Amino acid sequence: MTSDALTAAVRPGVPQRSSPELRPAYRARLRRRNLWIYAFLLPTIVLYGLYTLYPIAASYWYSLVEWNGFSDEQTFVGISNYREVVADPMFWSAVRITIVFMLIVTPLRVFGAFLLAMLLNSPRLPFSAFFRTAYFLPVVTTTAIVGVVMRFILDPASGPTAAVAEVLGLGPIDLLGSSSTALLTAALVYVWKFFGITMIYWLAALQTIPQDLYEAARIDGARAHQIFQHITLPMLLPFLLIITVLTVEDCFHAFDLMQSMTAGGPYYSTEIIEIYIYRWAFAATIPQLGFASAAAVLFGLLVLVVVAFQAWATAASRRMRRGTV
Incomplete structure (x- = not known):
């Protein structure tokens, strides 16, 4: 028995999430919730990318060049x-x-x-x-x-x-x-x-x-x-x-x-x-x-x-x- 069927059996009269009357509202609420999650995660993702991922990736390129860190010549x-x-x-x-x-x-x-x-x-x-x-x-x-x-x-x-x-x-x-x-x-x-x-x-x-x-x-x-x-x-x-x-x-x-x-x-x-x-x-x-x-x-x-x-x-x-x- 699926979870929706079990919900209908235990609580008859309660509409399921997959029912037509709740599907658009549930999806909209889910999108809003995910939007807030990504909004709060965005500063961490940006800072982690700038100060951790980018330096790691750049170090691989710098290891293949001769560069003193000051001049533009590499x-x-x-x-x-x-x-x-x-x-x-x-x-x-x-x-x-x-x-x-x-x-x-x-x-x-x-x-x-x-x-x-x-x-x-x-x-x-x-x-x-x-x-x-x-x-x-x-x-x-x-x-x-x-x-x-x-x-x-x-x-x-x-x-x-x-x-x-x-x-x-x-x-x-x-x-x-x-x-x-x-x-x-x-x-x-x-x-x-x-x-x-x-x-x-x-x-x-x-x-x-x-x-x-x-x-x-x-x-x-x-x-x-x-x-x-x-x-x-x-x-x-x-x-x-x-x-x-x-x-x-x-x-x-x-x-x-x-x-x-x-x-x-x-x-x-x-x-x-x-x-x-x-x-x-x-x-x-x-x-x-x-x-x-x-x-x-x-x-x-x-x-x-x-x-x-x-x-x-x-x-x-x-x-x-x-x-x-």
């Missing part, structure tokens, strides 16, 4: 820019630094936030709502401001870190001025900045576990470590895959924090791919927009691989959830 060079980028050892250094940065940040955020979420998810913990807010507060703080403040805090001459080191008799410590510690320091600040969002992911995942399973396990005499091993971990395994991929993808967008803290220094030891692109596009004596666009396209392909892996992880997580529920 010389078509084909894939020459890509060859120069691939042949540049600094590009591969930026790729390596980005990967090292990701390998530092991802385990700390994923597993550290998991332990914290397990603690904050306990109903026995007092002031759990306060602690959740406190850990999430850095997430909503502007990243560039965090970088500037942290640079002041870690200043070896006048920052609080220098004062503490002097009291402890450690001497001057320049964490951001040394090539051996700058990347690790910036990575730890990045972990602290976005630790709260990963914690929220885990808290949301923990809320999906039915409490009946815990109650049944306690009635059967299971201890805390047995409940964690046989209920919590298997139920959270699908979420581990998704949260890890999301964190890995997020590590490719650390430009604002790294630029405000180190600007890629010292000696290019913290120059991730985004700063490498920025340096050639805007910070060079003679900007090379074509070269920078080619590097950006290659970086986009790398991110696209991560996005494809994220799609696979999401599908795999759904299959795992069906197997555990």
Whole structure:
């Protein structure tokens, strides 16, 4: 039975939407509603097209030309820019630094936030709502401001870190001025900045576990470590895959924090791919927009691989959830 027939059977005497007396009025009302929807969406569509879609499309063209960004002259060079980028050892250094940065940040955020979420998810913990807010507060703080403040805090001459080191008799410590510690320091600040969002992911995942399973396990005499091993971990395994991929993808967008803290220094030891692109596009004596666009396209392909892996992880997580529920 169709929905119209069912409506007529349940509510006899009420005209159906497909009836001749309501069809023109219903269609007119539907057109007016859709018109308002598109009217409200239009500013977003226009701005998204101008500031997101157009720059992405233009970067592909700029990657095929030699252009300094100021003159009207654009010389078509084909894939020459890509060859120069691939042949540049600094590009591969930026790729390596980005990967090292990701390998530092991802385990700390994923597993550290998991332990914290397990603690904050306990109903026995007092002031759990306060602690959740406190850990999430850095997430909503502007990243560039965090970088500037942290640079002041870690200043070896006048920052609080220098004062503490002097009291402890450690001497001057320049964490951001040394090539051996700058990347690790910036990575730890990045972990602290976005630790709260990963914690929220885990808290949301923990809320999906039915409490009946815990109650049944306690009635059967299971201890805390047995409940964690046989209920919590298997139920959270699908979420581990998704949260890890999301964190890995997020590590490719650390430009604002790294630029405000180190600007890629010292000696290019913290120059991730985004700063490498920025340096050639805007910070060079003679900007090379074509070269920078080619590097950006290659970086986009790398991110696209991560996005494809994220799609696979999401599908795999759904299959795992069906197997555990």
